[in-house]
Amino acid sequence: MAYSWAISTRTSALSPAAALPGPRWVVACDLDQTLIYSRRSFRLPPGAVEPELVTVEHIDGEPAAFCTTGAAELIAKLHAAATLVPVTTRTRAQYERVDLGVRPRYAITTNGGHLLVDGRPDEAWAARIREQIATGARPLADVRAIAQRLAADGWVRVSRVADDLFVYLVAYERDGIPDLSGLAASLAADGWGLSAQGRKVYLVPAVLTKEAALAEVMRRAGPARLAAAGDSLLDAGMLAGADLAVRPAHGELDEHRWTHPNLRVTTAPGLHGGQELLEIIEAELATGHGPDR
Structure with a gap:
């Protein structure tokens, strides 16, 4: 799933x-x-x-x-x-x-x-996007801290920040990814989305x-x-x-x-x-x- x-x-x-x-x-x-x-x-x-x-x-x-x-x-x-x-x-x-x-x-x-x-x-496009994220989403540092807490649960093999824009996690096994629906709802209220694709979990600003x-x-x-x-x-x-x-x-x-x-x-x-x-x-x-x- x-x-x-x-x-x-x-x-x-x-x-x-x-x-x-x-x-x-x-x-x-x-x-x-x-x-x-x-x-x-x-x-x-x-x-x-x-x-x-x-x-x-x-x-x-x-x-x-x-x-x-x-x-x-x-x-x-x-x-x-x-x-x-x-x-x-x-x-x-x-x-x-x-x-x-x-x-x-x-x-x-x-x-x-x-x-x-x-x-x-x-560079103008990149600057425009960063401005939209800054005004429309919870700070990246907060979401990175959330990712680090997830990694501490033992199912995460790799945790990365992508170009200082979003966070992704790579699980050891796809079946090891827990139910993240509660976290997703919390993130959505703060302007972030969550998506799991195979062994990867992405935490991405909605904008x-x-x-x-x-x-x-x-x-x-x-x-x-x-x-x-x-x-x-x-x-x-x-x-x-x-x-x-x-x-x-x-x-x-x-x-x-x-x-x-x-x-x-x-x-x-x-x-x-x-x-x-x-x-x-x-x-x-x-x-x-x-x-x-």
């Missing part, structure tokens, strides 16, 4: 894009367990032959994340045909370890805390969202339709604001049976689902028009 509170009820910051003229598309994709996968998240059927892989991340010289060769080819096609935007809760440093084989004009890291333009952070940063990208990119893909409730806002939303058949959104009128769900989970969702987006772009809103 995945625990998620105080995130799925947010209103999307994105405006519907289907009314905008022209066939241009922005394609916003979450990274981990949407586009790229560690070996423990492959979710291959028992006895299945491992597909041909492309390594997209190394940690200390060792391969850490992958996609299929088919997915890598589709990423290149989408980058050529549209404005491809990686959108991730990873910090800037963690994102910079990833090589998708293309160099996107825009990227969003730290759950919307950083907007990268041609690989460089937009710090992927969809807010993506709305800024859409403003700068000009008239375009939006396709978005993601697997967690931290992705729900950008999926809800998209003309075409796709989620894989696994992850937090799948466990909560999250749906939306323009949502499509892959038939396969895991690594194969990552390629399938790109196939769905590529096929929609190939039609030359967007879905009805």
Whole structure:
């Protein structure tokens, strides 16, 4: 079971894009367990032959994340045909370890805390976000102290602060994560949300969202339709604001049976689902028009 509170009820910051003229598309994709996968998240059927892989991340010289060769080819096609935007809760440093084989004009890291333009952070955007957090959420130091108390209970392997914006914990085992609903309710009253994804628990200011940063990208990119893909409730806002939303058949959104009128769900989970969702987006772009809103 995945625990998620105080995130799925947010209103999307994105405006519907289907009314905008022209066939241009922005394609916003979450990274981990949407586009790229560690070996423990492959979710291959028992006895299945491992597909041909492309390594997209190394940690200390060792391969850490992958996609299929088919997915890598589709990423290149989408980058050529549209404005491809990686959108991730990873910090800037963690994102910079990833090589998708293309160099996107825009990227969003730290759950919307950083907007990268041609690989460089937009300092004005970062300052705006920090101001919003300062006026709308309990101080980070207080939440970090809460995380340290959780870590003292023995189920937390790692506790980290991400770019001085939010806190995340990594459990030894997913089943070891306790019921955090009471904490989530308390945090929500102080402007924070809590989400558990696999072995990770995120404590994130409610104003710090992927969809807010993506709305800024859409403003700068000009008239375009939006396709978005993601697997967690931290992705729900950008999926809800998209003309075409796709989620894989696994992850937090799948466990909560999250749906939306323009949502499509892959038939396969895991690594194969990552390629399938790109196939769905590529096929929609190939039609030359967007879905009805």
